[in-house]
Amino acid sequence: MDKKAVTMDKLVALCKNRGLIFQGSEIYGGMGNTWDYGPVGVELKNNIKRAWWKKFVQESDNSFGIDAAILMNSRVWDASGHTTSFSDPQMDCKNCKTRSRADNLIEAHSKGKVNPDLMSNEEMQNYIAEHKVACPKCGAFNWTPIRQFNLMFETSRGVTDENQNKIYLRPETAQGEFVNFLNVQRTMRAKVPFGIAQIGKAFRNEITPGNFTFRTIEFEQMEHQLFCKEGQDHEFYDEYKQKAFNFLTSIGISAEHLRFKDHDKLAFYAKAACDIQYLYPMGWQELNGIHNRTNHDLSRHQEFSGKPMQYLDPYTNEKYIPYVVEYSIGADRLTLAILCEAYEEETLENGETRVVMHFAPSIAPYKVAVLPLQKNLNEKAMQVYKDLCKDFMCSYDEAGSIGKRYRRQDEIGTPYCVTIDFETLENNTVTLRDRDTMEQVRLNISDLKNYIQEKIKF
Numbered sequence: 053m054d055k056k057a058v059t060m061d062k063l064v065a066l067c068k069n070r071g072l073i074f075q076g077s078e079i080y081g082g083m084g085n086t087w088d089y090g091p092v093g094v095e096l097k098n099n100i101k102r103a104w105w106k107k108f109v110q111e112s113d114n115s116f117g118i119d120a121a122i123l124m125n126s127r128v129w130d131a132s133g134h135t136t137s138f139s140d141p142q143m144d145c146k147n148c149k150t151r152s153r154a155d156n157l158i159e160a161h162s163k164g165k166v167n168p169d170l171m172s173n174e175e176m177q178n179y180i181a182e183h184k185v186a187c188p189k190c191g192a193f194n195w196t197p198i199r200q201f202n203l204m205f206e207t208s209r210g211v212t213d214e215n216q217n218k219i220y221l222r223p224e225t226a227q228g229e230f231v232n233f234l235n236v237q238r239t240m241r242a243k244v245p246f247g248i249a250q251i252g253k254a255f256r257n258e259i260t261p262g263n264f265t266f267r268t269i270e271f272e273q274m275e276h277q278l279f280c281k282e283g284q285d286h287e288f289y290d291e292y293k294q295k296a297f298n299f300l301t302s303i304g305i306s307a308e309h310l311r312f313k314d315h316d317k318l319a320f321y322a323k324a325a326c327d328i329q330y331l332y333p334m335g336w337q338e339l340n341g342i343h344n345r346t347n348h349d350l351s352r353h354q355e356f357s358g359k360p361m362q363y364l365d366p367y368t369n370e371k372y373i374p375y376v377v378e379y380s381i382g383a384d385r386l387t388l389a390i391l392c393e394a395y396e397e398e399t400l401e402n403g404e405t406r407v408v409m410h411f412a413p414s415i416a417p418y419k420v421a422v423l424p425l426q427k428n429l430n431e432k433a434m435q436v437y438k439d440l441c442k443d444f445m446c447s448y449d450e451a452g453s454i455g456k457r458y459r460r461q462d463e464i465g466t467p468y469c470v471t472i473d474f475e476t477l478e479n480n481t482v483t484l485r486d487r488d489t490m491e492q493v494r495l496n497i498s499d500l501k502n503y504i505q506e507k508i509k510f
């Protein structure tokens with residue numbers, strides 16, 4: 053597929069015009085870095101989440117799903133280190149008051165040649181001064197010193213104003229998995245190694261430009277923590293790297309557009325960490341992370357909660373705090389990668405261009421569209437539609453020329469279009485058009501369900 057055809061502007065326009073993704077709070081002028089999924093987009097994202105759950109819960113031995121609360125006891129965030137160190141180095145332009153991240157300024161100025169992750173705040177400050185790195189908004193060189201800016205959104209709870217406690221919107225779903233480690237282990241009679249997975253919202257007060265849904269202040273994460281014994285962690289780390297990669301290719305991302313990137317700087321407790329990057333229109337960027345976190349997280353929760361987090365091995369009677377291999381991916385960032393990957397502008401034999409979204413049929417928002425060729429075929433078409441709706445997300449469209457209706461379905465990536473014509477009334481057959489090849493086959497209505505079911509399997 054020609055990746056040059058995809059630009060963020062084209063994707064944003066297609067998503068807006070075809071009901072995939074709208075600007076958040078649009079009628080009020082929008083709200084930066086928030087986006088609303090429309091009727092087509094929500095189907096796509098739900099299918100992606102379902103595919104992930106199938107792979108990492110349903111088909112994974114000893115993996116269990118949970119859905120933990122977004123609001124957690126504040127001590128959780130003290131234990132995880134988020135209250136003290138979940139921050140970005142920020143600078144304000146004294147001229148136009150725009151806030152920027154020092155690390156992003158350096159990355160952009162050096163065109164990716166200098167890695168700010170390896171620099172202290174003082175080193176970043178010196179780099180910016182030496183190279184006279186200017187404000188991207190107004191061009192002035194008039195910065196405040198770097199300050200660390202915590203990314204957690206705060207809110208409060210309590211019945212009266214005097215009795216309010218500060219709490220946070222969770223910045224990651226992972227902590228819900230850690231604090232429920234023993235609950236899941238006990239109730240599911242799980243034996244280490246086992247995994248806990250969850251999909252849910254996370255919130256970060258990001259100050260950097262979002263690049264559409266790539267970086268937003270509210271997003272969904274799909275996270276899986278694999279609890280294992282020290283010594284098994286290397287093997288699971290390698291296994292999850294491969295599993296994560298295979299999952300991405302299984303839902304339609306080309307291996308050529310993916311690459312592993314080891315972290316240059318590890319957290320003091322971590323043994324290994326890498327990202328899988330995707331080639332987005334703005335370049336290679338993190339799509340997901342895999343992290344060997346040792347027994348740091350459970351040890352910290354044991355320390356801060358005062359509750360033992362040890363696992364008793366039923367075979368050896370050994371007690372230990374398990375190691376964790378974490379795999380974490382943003383559902384929105386993955387949906388964006390899928391959108392980029394699927395987009396194609398195809399030149400047809402007659403010279404016209406059609407935009408087509410080549411979603412894998414298993415994750416396509418609508419699986420099939422029913423299109424009566426003429427108005428007097430509507431009744432029969434509606435019968436077929438009502439029947440297919442019971443099994444698939446199905447679209448019905450009777451307005452406009454058949455060519456235009458096909459194009460519309462191509463743009464939302466519907467893999468099959470069923471056309472009802474006069475022959476349908478005579479012998480109960482329909483034409484089924486394939487989105488990618490545009491070839492048509494004639495099928496009996498009674499065979500439609502099985503035919504489509506077979507093609508859209510995960």
Ligand code: GAP
Nearest residue numbers: 224226266267268271339340341380381382385
């Ligand atoms: N528990 C580990 C963790 O949260 P992370 O690298 O900060 O690690 C994991 O986030 C994934 O969540 C990222 O790889 C990305 O896919 C997604 N993600 C993180 N911040 C995001 C944001 N502001 N907007 C959209 N997705 C985000």
